[in-house]
Amino acid sequence: MPAESADPSEPAVLAAERAHLAESRAALRRMREHAEGLSADVAADWVSKQFLESLLDQRVEALADHPDTPLFFGRMDRGGAAGSDLPAVMYVGRRHVHDGDEGRPLVLDWRAPVSRAFYQAGPADPMGWRLRRRFGFQAGELTAFEDEPLDGGGTRPGTGPSRILTDEIERPRTGPMRDIVATIQPEQDVIVRADLPRSVCVQGAPGTGKTAVGLHRAAYLLFTHRERLSRSGVLIVGPNRAFLAYIAAVLPALGEVRVEQATIDDLLGPPLGDEPADVAALKGDARMAGVLRRALWLHVRKPEEGLVVTRGAARYRLADHEIREIAAALRGTTRYGSGRAAFAQRLAHQILVRMERRGEAPDDRVQDQVARSRPVKQVLDAVWPKVSAEQVLHRLLSDADLLSRAAKGVLDEDEQAALLPARPARSHRSARWTAADRALLDELNDLIERTTSLGHLVVDEAQDLSAMQLRALGRRCATGSATVLGDLAQGTTAWSARTWKEVLAHLGQDGEVTELTLGFRVPGTVLDFAARLLPHVAPGLERPRSLRPGAGALTVRRVDDLAAATVEAARAALARPGSVGLIVPDARAGAHAAALEAAGLEHEVLGPESPGTGRLLVIPATLAKGLEYDHVIVAEPAAIAAAEARGLARLYVVLTRAVTTLAVLHEDDLPAELAEP
């Protein structure tokens, strides 16, 4: 039944909407029963039957009704436009639900093209609709609604943010991140629904929903290009395991279980050793790509001797200059590995030409035999040796002569010296590869054998990746596209990007950069405080605004006994609903944990591998990126800022993790950059 803009306290309206929810639930149950009744017996063979069975299982699983997850969260009522082919009323939810008998849609999937209006329609462009209704739920029960007339006759928007949206943001959290499908904002929706072939890059201030947008975009693309992306794959790359564990539940909640999530270390291999940040930064520099290319191709050498192949009584010769010409013609035109195979075939082909000249009629099999013969193999090993990425990199980083030839005109002498460790590993097998080395190995591997590309890559916290790491990711979406998310102000590595143009260039993707500046997470007073650091960490960026003013959310206090003060602050925060994060300088995590322990406050210390599940977490500052807590206590900002080269950027990250309150406690002076402007 079409709705007029209704008073939210109207019981008849609520009752009608609850009835639609009950009807939709019953229909979903029938859809599930129907799916359970389908049989895989129609499959022609055993393998197809197994495949079909697993598809049917997935379908049944996808049709489960989770009592806590509302089946729909919004409704649209059509305007009076005559001849419109829009439905009179549509309900928008996480998945499509239809009435079995008539196939009548009861709920439309939020990703369907028609649902776009739920996120985009407004008085300036109602898109054919008259009214948007948002629903509020508690424990799966429909308890509230909020109407927004789209024909210009109503009160919202313009009277501040939707109550349902702010309630959703302020709903106390513990555990993993939630989806935002019910409240995606228009500027976020544009990014979520960008076309697949387009790469998009989002510069977003803290808490503007970059991560959320990236995850919803993955779900949207899988829905819209299901077949293509199921074959080629979608991958989400995040900064560490704790972060991946934090976001892991969002896509399954949206019905997508087939998206891989990995850190850069998962993709390139775990670092086995460490090195100074300036050396890592140099290894991460894009100039290394040219050095590696030269180093690899320096392995192709001039032939010293010709080739002699004996067949029966006959001997066939190729002079060394002929071999050199064959190698020169191939060099640089293919990847190293396929070039090697082609080199062997071309040598064999020349031998075959000589056989033919002598009146023989060899066929292709003979060419293969010759290509695999001992003399050809000897020439191959001498001129175009088989090498692994590890061998080449180990040689490059331990042989000053090879390095100077490969880096000539690219790296100066000091830079070359910095790349040579004082005590190199004896062999490539015992090398303790660092994270930066892993990206170099990946580059070499690709120069030897092409890397397979996926259909779409979502890269979060992309500002922290080096040029060489970005090139590694670029190879993994070379024939696909990417969603690149990050914040230049939160760049904390020695190689952090300064512009998104550079990042896209290293990824090898063309893309537009969109800026999000409306913060959902952090209350206004807290965001303004943190933003005092912005001119010092990223002067070119726009100052973020917050959706919520957050009066009373921020306290900054000098204390005499920091440990005792953090314990008291933690105790006070625990008295309120929601999660509590105590963010401390890395070196002091143990001491703060001990103080909580002594005070009998149950807590967990966050580690790189896990996000922790308890209500009170001690978070080393370097692990706080991307995470959020209802109440945050930051201990000793000056020590956090002083602990690393880009410490002020780290502090900016740390000060922007709170949803409801932030307490900053310090014994030492605050960093001067935090002083009131």
Ligand SMILES: Nc1ncnc2c1ncn2[C@@H]1O[C@H](COP(=O)(O)OP(=O)(O)OP(=O)(O)O)[C@@H](O)[C@H]1O
């Ligand atoms: N449209 C929205 N509706 C409801 N909540 C939202 C919306 N957009 C973002 N949020 C919430 O705001 C918080 C911040 O989102 P998210 O973590 O994606 O931001 P971010 O830009 O990646 O932040 P950071 O750069 O600080 O890591 C999350 O709790 C997210 O659920």
